[in-house]
Amino acid sequence: MNAGGWTAWQTLPLAGSLSPGVLAETLDGGQAFRWRREADAVWFGIWGEHVVRLRLEENGELAWSAPRPETGAALVRYLGAEAEGGAIDALPWRSDAHLARCLAEFPGLKILRQPFGETLLGFLCSATKQIVQIKQMIALLAERHGAPMGGGVNRLPTWAELAAVPEGELRACLLGFRARYIYQTAQVIAARPGWLEETEALPYAEAKARLCELPGVGEKVADCVLLFGAGRMEAFPVDVWIIKTMERRYGLHGWKPAQIAHFGRMHFGPLAGLAQQYLFAWERAAARNAK
């Protein structure tokens, strides 16, 4: 037992080495909202019942330390490391020069495998908000309505817990008009025990249709939840950044989001979601460099 202590630093068995930029893009690029940079190469993060520090070593290896030893195994799954290793080869980079360029720019970029319910909460907060603001909302929700896990860290409230929080208190967590969506969604989920778990297990199209029944969940949010919270790599979320990318790099001027999503799934195949993340990273970097 090491009550109150953290494990010694251990390296993670990842396929390739990571750069600081790619790690930052993976942890803090809009997939998850509970990571913060503590130092140049040290990240502090929370998901589910897990708390962890990640440290990028000089050689590109990733080391971790956590209050709970079992976080190590959970981390491998969370970082999507199970699915990596040659995954890139299933993408059409040979015939798509822009995709090839994105893959080369962010080697090792990962799709996280987060808890399903948490991911739903995060992306219900995301409408017309930037990452900093979403992180702020999520931090307040955890602080005020999540159960303590020790060390001053709270986990996110479950949907059952959320169902008992008045809309006004949600609004006080800087949610704005999203407070009503989250309140109503919590009522729906609370009224149907097992609904979340069943939805998570459904095939992509059926799971997406069910998620879209929830107030505040449209195609984009549903795809994000399935991609980042259920490992459905065929999900292809279309937001304003991807619309820009598909116009600028693929010539799809004037296409509607649903058409772009269809094109994405056809063109990129079963790993469309992974391709989307690379395109997204590229476009964000391009916007930063333009400033």
Added chain:
DNA sequence: TGACAGGGGGTGT
């Protein structure tokens, strides 16, 4: 340092 627009990773009507 402080006030003031402008706009933001969508959804629902």
Added chain:
DNA sequence: ACACCCCCTGTC
């Protein structure tokens, strides 16, 4: 198309 909320950011 436009409202929904209201916080962040850049600017003066």
